Amino acid sequence: MITIITDKINTLNQISYNNFLQNIEMHQLSCFCGLSGCLIKHGYYTRSIKTSHGIIQLSILRVKCKHCGKTHAIFPALIVPYSRVLLNTHLSIITAYISKSSFEPIMMANEYIDESNIKYIIRQFLRHWKECIASFRFSVFDSPDILSKQCLNTFKRQFMQIKCTANILFC
Numbered sequence: 001m002i003t004i005i006t007d008k009i010n011t012l013n014q015i016s017y018n019n020f021l022q023n024i025e026m027h028q029l030s031c032f033c034g035l036s037g038c039l040i041k042h043g044y045y046t047r048s049i050k051t052s053h054g055i056i057q058l059s060i061l062r063v064k065c066k067h068c069g070k071t072h073a074i075f076p077a078l079i080v081p082y083s084r085v086l087l088n089t090h091l092s093i094i095t096a097y098i099s100k101s102s103f104e105p106i107m108m109a110n111e112y113i114d115e116s117n118i119k120y121i122i123r124q125f126l127r128h129w130k131e132c133i134a135s136f137r138f139s140v141f142d143s144p145d146i147l148s149k150q151c152l153n154t155f156k157r158q159f160m161q162i163k164c165t166a167n168i169l170f171c
């Protein structure tokens, strides 16, 4: 997968995702094999994602490397791969947990986030990410873009991405 930091998406939906795709210089993207300019559109797959505007079905672009044959999904940095919950929501939950504040506003803002989602996210954070980011002095109180960049550069994973599929950062 390839994650791209973008300030072009305010509200994630198919239209903003498609606009984001249109702004990508596809020939500049590079593959794990080290080559750039070799990625071609390979199709779309659907993901369901919980946003503050409800659950959306997003068609996500997959590209394929002409050189090594590997395929990559293209994500804006506000998506956490394999999760239906957006990066901002993950961060709201984790920062509320650390600062011992209420989860109520998060559930109010996003009607599809419930207590079990929150518990799950905190458990995953404690199990997989807390020490990782602490050892590099990364902070969940930094901006999501900074944290994404740090985690993608250092761990080859988006913050809170649990599966270890390598994730390339493209700025």
Ligand SMILES: [Zn+2]
Pocket: 031, 032, 033, 034, 035, 065, 066, 067, 068, 069, 070
């Ligand atoms: Zn390749």
